[in-house]
Structures are given as structure tokens and as C-alpha cells.
Amino acid sequence: xxxxxxxxxxxxxxxxxxxxxxxxxxxxxxxxxxxxxxxxxxxxxxxxxxxxxxxxxxxxxxxxxxxxxxxxxxxxxxxxxxxxxxxxxxxxxxxxxxxxxxxxxxxxxxxxxxxxxxxxxxxxxxxxxxxxxxxxxxxxxxxxxxxxxxxxxxxxxxxxxxxxxxxxxxxxxxxxxxxxxxxxxxxxxxxxxxxxxxxxxxxxxxxxxxxxxxxxxxxxxxxxxxxxxxxxxxxxxxxxxxxxxxxxxxxxxxxxxxxxxxxxxxxxxxxxxxxxxxxxxxxxxxxxxxxxxxxxxxxxxxxxxxxxxxxxxxxxxxxxxxxxxxxxxxxxxxxxxxxxxxxxxxxxxxxxxxxxxxxxxxxxxxxxxxxxxxxxxxxxxxxxxxxxxx
Amino acid sequence: xxxxxxxxxxxxxxxxxxxxxxxxxxxxxxxxxxxxxxxxxxxxxxxxxxxxxxxxxxxxxxxxxxxxxxxxxxxxxxxxxxxxxxxxxxxxxxxxxxxxxxxxxxxxxxxxxxxxxxxxxxxxxxxxxxxxxx
Numbered sequence: 001x002x003x004x005x006x007x008x009x010x011x012x013x014x015x016x017x018x019x020x021x022x023x024x025x026x027x028x029x030x031x032x033x034x035x036x037x038x039x040x041x042x043x044x045x046x047x048x049x050x051x052x053x054x055x056x057x058x059x060x061x062x063x064x065x066x067x068x069x070x071x072x073x074x075x076x077x078x079x080x081x082x083x084x085x086x087x088x089x090x091x092x093x094x095x096x097x098x099x100x101x102x103x104x105x106x107x108x109x110x111x112x113x114x115x116x117x118x119x120x121x122x123x124x125x126x127x128x129x130x131x132x133x134x135x136x137x138x139x140x141x142x143x144x145x146x147x148x149x150x151x152x153x154x155x156x157x158x159x160x161x162x163x164x165x166x167x168x169x170x171x172x173x174x175x176x177x178x179x180x181x182x183x184x185x186x187x188x189x190x191x192x193x194x195x196x197x198x199x200x201x202x203x204x205x206x207x208x209x210x211x212x213x214x215x216x217x218x219x220x221x222x223x224x225x226x227x228x229x230x231x232x233x234x235x236x237x238x239x240x241x242x243x244x245x246x247x248x249x250x251x252x253x254x255x256x257x258x259x260x261x262x263x264x265x266x267x268x269x270x271x272x273x274x275x276x277x278x279x280x281x282x283x284x285x286x287x288x289x290x291x292x293x294x295x296x297x298x299x300x301x302x303x304x305x306x307x308x309x310x311x312x313x314x315x316x317x318x319x320x321x322x323x324x325x326x327x328x329x330x331x332x333x334x335x336x337x338x339x340x341x342x343x344x345x346x347x348x349x350x351x352x353x354x355x356x357x358x359x360x361x362x363x364x365x366x367x368x369x370x371x372x373x374x375x376x377x378x379x380x381x382x383x384x385x386x387x388x389x390x
Numbered sequence: 391x392x393x394x395x396x397x398x399x400x401x402x403x404x405x406x407x408x409x410x411x412x413x414x415x416x417x418x419x420x421x422x423x424x425x426x427x428x429x430x431x432x433x434x435x436x437x438x439x440x441x442x443x444x445x446x447x448x449x450x451x452x453x454x455x456x457x458x459x460x461x462x463x464x465x466x467x468x469x470x471x472x473x474x475x476x477x478x479x480x481x482x483x484x485x486x487x488x489x490x491x492x493x494x495x496x497x498x499x500x501x502x503x504x505x506x507x508x509x510x511x512x513x514x515x516x517x518x519x520x521x522x523x524x
Binding site: 002007010011014016020021022024025026027028029030031032033034035038039040041042043044045048049052053054055057058059060070085086087088089090091092094095096097098100112114115116121 | 400401402403405406407408409410411422423424425426427428429430431432433434436438439441446451456457458459460461462463480497499500501502503505506507
């Protein structure tokens with residue numbers, strides 16, 4: 001271990017005057033741990049730092065094919081190695097000038113160990129969670145309604161929240177929100193997504209009841225609905241349908257639902273569009289308006305991100321195109337969209353790329369990066385940056 | 391000596407980072423452990439100075455824009471041993487593996503780093519005419 005005399009000798013050779021320096025001199029040496037490979041450095045943002053300071057734990061998820069992600073309570077981050085050309089040393093006992101007391105009269109040596117070093121670290125980038133897989137695995141066994149007498153219910157491929165947390169690269173909060181978006185519900189402790197036809201059947205029961213009872217669709221009584229529809233479907237399913245398509249509220253100690261016009265109209269449209277590849281737009285709009293509950297108005301903008309209108313064909317047509325059926329990877333998504341249609345207006349393409357935006361990213365920025373723009377008949381259109389077979 | 395962050399002891403200690411350009415070259419092949427690296431001093435104005443071998447480096451103290459966590463890896467343990475740690479634990483969960491039995495890697499946060507001393511100026515060689523006898 002270096003002595004004060006040795007240090008003073010070094011100072012003299014280096015032509016540094018002791019009186020110009022602060023009293024504490026740290027002699028740095030490498031500790032025993034430095035050569036082991038069992039440590040690494042990870043960059044944090046403010047949220048994670050506070051998380052760690054509060055003693056909360058984090059999880060890193062990933063398998064061989066997927067890159068690793070870090071999940072905290074409600075956020076997901078991509079992990080990426082960043083190399084630096086510099087050497088980073090971690091020194092536990094080293095003090096900075098503001099921490100030195102300088103109370104001693106003379107210089108003294110503080111023997112300080114370097115605990116570890118590296119020249120790369122894990123970089124974090126807050127990422128949109130990979131949730132497409134969630135619907136995919138729940139669709140392995142969609143719920144089609146209560147088992148018909150004599151038929152056995154399919155009990156394979158059912159997932160609890162714990163199962164989902166293990167398989168999906170997202171935080172619990174993100175998973176819960178997405179489950180609500182895809183109208184999933186818990187049956188016997190397992191999260192189930194409804195078979196589309198069954199979901200539409202439930203919605204049909206509710207809307208027909210509203211019409212036949214002449215209720216306002218803003219004031220659908222829960223109790224009456226459950227009583228009237230109990231012979232047809234389980235009460236939990238009726239209530240689940242009302243939760244998905246309406247907003248619950250209390251009035252005079254009674255529970256009511258205000259059906260959400262946009263959600264109901266969109267559901268009905270999906271039901272109609274499923275049956276063919278393309279529809280004549282005008283015919284579709286007529287049938288659609290007739291099929292929704294009395295008092296509700298259909299509008300094409302209710303179908304953003306679920307249907308695509310073609311105004312260049314004669315007659316004009318509409319077809320089913322759901323953003324959730326499209327590739328999750330950004331580049332693959334753009335390639336797919338440009339394969340479907342060579343040129344897109346910003347209005348048409350935006351609903352299909354909105355979910356690709358990362359933190360603080362806009363659809364405009366994505367379009368600049370992944371597409372090329374040109375003018376067509378006075379309107380700005382976007383096409384692929386590379387030749388695409390249509 | 392470790393610093394305790396908060397009263398309940400759940401916050402990891404804060405360490406200092408020293409950043410250098412280039413590699414540290416040792417004369418010995420036996421590895422770095424136990425070897426002296428250099429002397430770190432501060433001028434009265436608070437400028438950090440590092441003497442490494444025959445080089446003198448001047449640096450500055452910087453607050454990190456993004457703090458670092460020093461993670462120490464642990465081979466897979468049973469769940470009860472985790473309770474004794476007072477630092478945050480990061481568990482690596484393998485997904486859908488065909489391996490038998492749970493094999494998760496866990497990391498504990500050994501320290502947080504919020505400030506660094508960075509030595510970027512080109513090291514000035516220390517020129518000696520006469521080696522000083524110590």
C-alpha cells in the first residue's frame with residue numbers, strides 16, 4: 001500500500017504543489033472483484049431510479065428469439081448494449097470535493113478500492129409493449145358461450161393472469177389495459193376472449209331488447225336487461241357485454257348503462273363486413289344504418305383502423321382491415337400496407353400506424369422515415385420507399 | 391464504507407464513477423486485482439487530478455443525465471433467499487423454454503451512480519530528469 005511519502009514524491013515529480021491541493025488523496029487500487037464477469041452497468045431514467053430507491057423490484061423478460069425487455073410496474077423498456085470507447089470505473093468509497101471535510105491539518109492518504117469496471121452498459125429505451133401475442137394466445141380457445149348439455153368444454157389453452165405475465169413482454173398494467181380493449185373477461189379464473197360471433201350475438205340481444213322496450217340507449221337498466229335476457233345467456237355475459245359497449249352509472253339506486261354509440265356502430269359494422277371481401281360502399285352504409293339501434297347514427301370515421309374505404313374504384317367500396325391483424329414490426333407493417341395499396345393519403349394511413357409510435361414519436365415522423373411522399377391530384381400521398389409487388 | 395440511502399435501508403448506496411479515455415495497461419499478466427491504479431487528488435478549486443503511471447490527467451465532476459445502476463448477477467436461488475436482500479432485485483425470466491425446472495437469473499442493484507469524474511484531456515506525460523529516490 002502506498003504511503004504518504006511515496007505519494008508526496010509522486011506529487012513532486014508531477015510538479016504539483018501540496019498547498020494547491022485539498023488534503024485528502026485517494027490512492028486507487030483494483031479490488032478482488034474486478035475480474036469477475038458477474039456485474040454490469042445499466043442506464044436508468046428518473047422513474048426507474050425512484051423505483052429502485054424505493055426498494056421495488058424489476059423483471060427482465062425475453063427468450064431466445066425476442067430481445068430482452070425490462071418491465072417495471074407499468075412500463076416496458078427495450079434493453080440494448082451500448083459500447084463506449086471510454087473506461088468506466090466504479091469506486092464505492094471515493095469522495096468528491098463537496099463531500100470532503102478538509103478538517104485535517106495535513107495531507108493524508110485514503111486507500112480506495114475500485115470495485116469494478118467496464119466499457120459498455122445496458123441502454124434503456126421505453127418501448128411500446130408487444131401485445132399482439134396476447135390476443136393470439138387467447139384466440140387459441142375463444143369462449144363461445146356456456147357448454148351445451150352433453151358437450152364437453154374445451155379446457156386446454158386457458159390462461160390465468162400469472163400465465164399471461166410469463167408469456168407476454170409487457171407489464172401487468174399494460175396487459176390489463178389491453179385485455180379491456182379486446183373485450184376479454186375472466187371466466188372460472190381464466191382470461192378469455194369471446195368468439196366474435198358470440199360477442200355479436202350478445203350485442204344483438206342487448207340492442208334488440210333496447211329497441212323492443214323502447215328504452216333510450218343512454219339509459220339501459222341493468223336489472224331489467226338481466227331478467228329479460230337470462231333465459232338466453234348467462235347473466236355474467238350480458239353484464240360483460242354492457243361493460244364493453246356502454247358506460248355504467250347509478251341513478252336513484254338503480255344501475256344503468258349508456259351505450260356507446262361509436263362502439264356499438266363499429267361492432268355492427270364488423271359483423272357486416274366479416275361476410276365478404278369487399279362491399280359496395282353505398283349499399284353497405286344503408287344496411288349498416290338500418291342495423292344499429294334506433295337513435296344511433298353511423299359515420300364512416302367510426303371505422304378508422306378497422307375498415308378501409310376505396311374512393312378510387314367505381315363503384316366505391318369498403319372492406320374489413322383491422323390494425324390488430326397487421327404485423328407488429330414497423331417495417332413489416334409499412335411493407336404490408338403498401339402491398340395492399342400503392343399510395344395512401346395521410347388520413348387513410350394514420351389509423352394504421354398510430355400504434356407504432358414510440359414515446360414522443362409522431363405518425364408524421366414515421367411517414368418521413370418509412371415512406372416517400374408525392375403529390376397526386378393536388379393531394380399529398382405516401383408510397384413505399386422500395387419497389388413493392390402489389 | 392457503504393452509505394445507507396434511506397432510513398429503512400431499502401435504497402442502494404451511491405457510488406462514484408470515474409471515466410477514462412483508453413485502456414488501463416498493466417505491466418503484469420497476473421491481472422488487475424490488488425494492483426495500484428493511481429492517485430486521485432483535487433485542487434483547491436475542486437478540479438480532480440489523476441496521476442496514473444507516468445501520466446497526469448485533469449478532469450471535471452459531472453452530474454449524470456441518466457443515472458446508472460450497478461447490477462450484480464446471482465445464479466438461480468430459491469425464493470426465500472431473496473427476502474434477505476435489502477436492495478432491489480431484478481429477476482430475469484426465461485420465456486417458454488424447454489428446460490426442466492425454473493432457471494431464472496437474478497440481479498441485485500449493488501449501487502446507484504449519479505455523478506462521475508471524467509478525465510478527457512489527453513494525459514500529459516510526467517517528465518523526469520532525475521529519478522527521485524524514495
